[in-house]
Amino acid sequence: MRHKDEKKNQAIFDSTIQLINEVGFSDLSMSKIAKRANLSPATIYTYYENKEDLLVKLYLDVKEKLSRSMLHGIHEELDTKEICYIFMKNSLEFMMENKDWFLFLEQFTASPFMNKLCMADTAPMFENLYRYFERGISNGSLKNAKAELIISYCYFPIVQLAKEYYEGMYTTIEKEFELIFSLSWDAISQ
Amino acid sequence: MRHKDEKKNQAIFDSTIQLINEVGFSDLSMSKIAKRANLSPATIYTYYENKEDLLVKLYLDVKEKLSRSMLHGIHEELDTKEICYIFMKNSLEFMMENKDWFLFLEQFTASPFMNKLCMADTAPMFENLYRYFERGISNGSLKNAKAELIISYCYFPIVQLAKEYYEGMYTTIEKEFELIFSLSWDAISQ
Amino acid sequence: MRHKDEKKNQAIFDSTIQLINEVGFSDLSMSKIAKRANLSPATIYTYYENKEDLLVKLYLDVKEKLSRSMLHGIHEELDTKEICYIFMKNSLEFMMENKDWFLFLEQFTASPFMNKLCMADTAPMFENLYRYFERGISNGSLKNAKAELIISYCYFPIVQLAKEYYEGMYTTIEKEFELIFSLSWDAISQ
Amino acid sequence: MRHKDEKKNQAIFDSTIQLINEVGFSDLSMSKIAKRANLSPATIYTYYENKEDLLVKLYLDVKEKLSRSMLHGIHEELDTKEICYIFMKNSLEFMMENKDWFLFLEQFTASPFMNKLCMADTAPMFENLYRYFERGISNGSLKNAKAELIISYCYFPIVQLAKEYYEGMYTTIEKEFELIFSLSWDAISQ
DNA sequence: AATGAATGAGTATTCATTCAT
DNA sequence: CATGAATGAATACTCATTCAT
Secondary structure, eight states, X not given: OOOSOHHHHHHHHHHHHHHHHHHOGGGOOHHHHHHHTTSOHHHHHHHOSSHHHHHHHHHHHHHHHHHHHHTTTOOTTSOHHHHHHHHHHHHHHHHHXXXXXXXXXXXXXXXXXXXXXXXXHHGGGGHHHHHXXXXXXXXXXXXXXXXXXXXXXXXHHHHHHHHHHHTTOOTTHHXXXXXXXXXXXXXXXX | OOOOOHHHHHHHHHHHHHHHHHHOGGGOOHHHHHHHTTSOHHHHHXXXXXXXXXXXXXXXXXXXXXXXXXXXXXXXXXXXXXXXXXXXXXXXXXXXXXXXXXXXXXXHHHSGGGGGXXXXXXXXXXHHHHHHHHHHHHTXXXXXXXXXXXXXXHHHHHHHHHHHHHTTOOTTHHXXXXXXXXXXXXXXXX | OOOSOHHHHHHHHHHHHHHHHHHOGGGOOHHXXXXXXXXXXXXXXXXXXXXXXXXXXXXXXXXXXXXXXXXXXXXXXXXXXXXXXXHHHHHHHHHHHOHHHHHHHHHHHHSGGGGGOOHHHHGXXXXXXXXXXXXXXXXXXXXXXXXXXXXXXXXXXXXXXXXXXXTTOOTTHHHHHHHHHHHHHHHXXX | OOOXXXXXXHHHHHHHHHHHHHHOGGGOOHHHHHHXXXXXXXXXXXXXSSHHHHHHHHHHHHHHHHHXXXXXXXXXXXXXHHHHHHHHHHXXXXXXXXXXXXXXXXXXXXXXXXXXXXXXXXXXXXXXXXXXXXXXXXXXXXXXXXXXXXXXXXXXXXXXXXXXXXXXXXXXXXXXXXXXXXXXXXXXXX
């Protein structure tokens, strides 16, 4: 579905994410989205089939943005530790710069909307990431565990750090990041 | 004058949590809760002021159940590693045995409902847990980091494991747990 | 129906009238009345059959208070002009001293609740008043018109004056009253 | 895009006024209005913000109809007595021909809804009326009193007469009107 | 493509009243 | 007598969605 007016689509996108973070899924409505986007409710339906379609497409869109950011600057030549470091750094930066997007992902992920998705929808986005870590596992620089587990030791502490950042601790982020990286590396490295 | 019926309150409690896990916050409604609890919608309002009050009270109740379970069998005489192990084991067991409760916590935590709470509401529940880990930090058995960070390295991998369990991998839980414990301990121990 | 606790009945009475003046008939409810009277909703039903019964009884009660006040100090020996003067003065005083009661009467009178009443309910209260004015009509001191009309020329301007008073014009009431009396007297006297 | 349907708005208008006179403010509801107007309750909300908005707009609309009717056929060349006579006649005719409208005004005026209005909303409607009577006061044909008071001596007896008419005394209206006019004129003329 | 109007079905909540104690 | 609990029915209002233009 291609539409001339990408601005309108963007307005729907932004308004929805803002509203979800302000009022939550329980108080989100198509007319509120429309009002904030300065559109008629009917207009949203020329871009999306229905509310669920909107939310799912939004999720996939933002999730892909995240996955792309995570891998920025990573390539085959780097060693596992470097990759791990950059991956964690990228993740943190995405969360710090796109608070609304990230918190939307968190809400969506925790919700039963997730059941509407199948693995095939998101797995490809993280294929490369898994490949990098699996290489580390097989070459012995990482512990012998599932890549998913290894990655989660890198990812979740960053989520925590980002949430601290949202609550106002701006100053010590850099130092905290280095600490977290060292803990995560101790956890996963052979 | 009739007495308030604890059975009814329990029915509200159970129905709400079930529904949240089935349909999510966005499609939860007081009348659906009432219907499932075999009550009139009006009856809910003799137990809770309004929808928000119900959800917040539910959250605090379940959260306390979790916090209590986490500390089960832990006492001062145990060393830090043992405490860490039991804490992680307890957490996993709570999640495995109370899927609905735990997933409700996850959804609530990710939602803007959290803004309705202040620290004072939940902090006391985890006071002892923090104390145990702080002791480990100050006596050198744990790395020099904030207790919150240390704890998160123990807690989040368990969350991941529980979610795998929910998806049907019953057989390998024990072995996976041991693996996770070792990774977490590598992350946090001095 | 006699009840031991006249205080409770009084609390119902006062709360109802206050609420009607604050929120109007449309937002009056039995539970609001109960809450303000510090009673259980059920208690009101030991004093009154239902909401309509409560309102009607209240109206008749207050209406009788008004009718009694109007005639205070009036007797057969006074001439028509004096009676008219005292009647108007009494009416004004009642309205000034019992704003809530009076405004309740005004609301009730304008509402379809009035259809629930028959003449027989209120007519007796004003029998004497009519008799005094009818005497004036038959002895030629008043114009030859129905007593009701004559009385209304005395009563409504007082209502107007009371409403001005409610809005804050305290100083000139006395002088305004004298003016109004002279106009009314010019209207009705032969 | 459909156009707003003036017929629907009219149906809301009529249904509301009918219902208020049948059941009163206390039993008026948006769904009753909708049912009588053959509309969905939701449709009312495309024409009015909420219930209060509907009632207030209705009041202002009907009040203006009244104010316009009152002045019909009055102009500067007429003398004060003629103006007074026509004003009273017009008022009576409006009340006789528009019972529902008028009784709605009476109920609204007595209710706390009036507090939602400010003088500025209705004062302009009666500016001309006041000007005519003030002219009479300053040229000595009327007594030296506030125009508001003078007018009330003309208006309220007419209200009384209309209410008698509503109760079925059709025959003597003309004669009664002449009598009332003479009493009112005696009251207000110098 | 875009949109305000329209709506049946739903929302959270309150109602008048009765029940059980 | 008094009352908090309980409720079916109602409340004002909003929902996701479709219609007509």
